[in-house]
Structure formats: structure tokens, C-alpha cells
Amino acid sequence: MRVRLTINGEARQLEVDPRQSLLDVLRETLDLTGTKKGCNQGACGACTILLDGKRVLSCLTLAVMHEGARVTTIEGLAKGEELHPLQAAFIEHDGFQCGYCTPGQIMSGVGCIAEGHACSAQEIRHRRSDRRRGGKERTMIPSGLAAKSRR
Numbered sequence: 001m002r003v004r005l006t007i008n009g010e011a012r013q014l015e016v017d018p019r020q021s022l023l024d025v026l027r028e029t030l031d032l033t034g035t036k037k038g039c040n041q042g043a044c045g046a047c048t049i050l051l052d053g054k055r056v057l058s059c060l061t062l063a064v065m066h067e068g069a070r071v072t073t074i075e076g077l078a079k080g081e082e083l084h085p086l087q088a089a090f091i092e093h094d095g096f097q098c099g100y101c102t103p104g105q106i107m108s109g110v111g112c113i114a115e116g117h118a119c120s121a122q123e124i125r126h127r128r129s130d131r132r133r134g135g136k137e138r139t140m141i142p143s144g145l146a147a148k149s150r151r
């Protein structure tokens with residue numbers, strides 16, 4: 001099936017298998033491997049992207065369901081050499097651990113801030129989509145608050 005998506009600002013027309021998740025289209029068809037496949041069942045948040053500006057677990061949705069949608073992945077956050085404030089805050093606060101989940105955490109944080117839900121440490125803790133990495137709180141919360149203050 002054919003689907004039209006705007007991915008990181010670029011209009012794309014894609015032939016996809018109707019059973020393909022948006023995550024698999026991003027990673028396998030478009031080679032945008034910044035979005036990670038962790039659990040592939042909606043539990044870890046590693047695959048978080050923005051779909052029309054809202055946080056979505058891309059492993060849980062089919063690409064064909066989103067005709068005309070705007071998709072933002074971790075590759076689309078920076079403006080040239082200028083990192084998104086949350087990317088910069090992750091570097092500043094050493095927020096990476098092994099790094100595999102970092103793109104999903106950053107995309108979740110960007111969506112959370114855009115939705116106006118990153119006003120306090122407690123709110124960030126409650127709203128993050130990456131629930132498997134307890135140790136991330138040490139860096140995710142200061143990073144989120146720092147990024148919000150830079151907006």
C-alpha cells in the first residue's frame with residue numbers, strides 16, 4: 001500500500017506492507033535507525049517518536065494508519081549543527097547510560113515539554129514513557145527541567 005508521510009520535514013511517498021509498524025518503516029525502509037526497537041510491544045518507550053507533534057510508541061502503530069501525518073524522529077530534532085535544548089541538556093547532565101534508549105527518552109521528553117507537562121520533577125517522573133530504566137531519573141529530571149527552562 002502507498003502512504004504519504006512528512007518525515008522530519010521531508011514529504012515522502014512510500015510503498016509499505018500494510019502489516020508494517022511505523023517503527024519498522026522508519027528503521028527498515030527509511031534507514032532512520034535512531035528510533036530504537038526495544039521490547040516491540042509497547043512497554044519500554046525506546047521507539048517513541050512524535051506523530052503530528054504527539055508522543056507515540058511507533059512499535060504499536062501501523063504506518064498505513066497515518067496517511068498525511070507529520071513524523072518527527074530523533075534525526076529530525078537538531079537544526080543543522082544546533083542541538084535541540086533537550087539533546088544539549090542530556091549531554092550537559094550526562095544522561096546516556098548505554099545510549100540505546102536515549103533517542104526514545106529524548107523524544108518522550110520533547111513531547112512532554114511541548115504538551116506543557118514538564119513543570120516539576122514529579123510530573124516528569126509520572127509522564128515519561130520509558131519506564132524500564134529507573135536509574136534514568138537522576139539525569140532525565142534535571143535534563144527535562146533544564147531543557148524546559150531554555151525554551
Ligand code: FES
Nearest residue numbers: 038039040045059
Ligand atoms: S519498542 Fe516500542 S515500546 Fe518498546
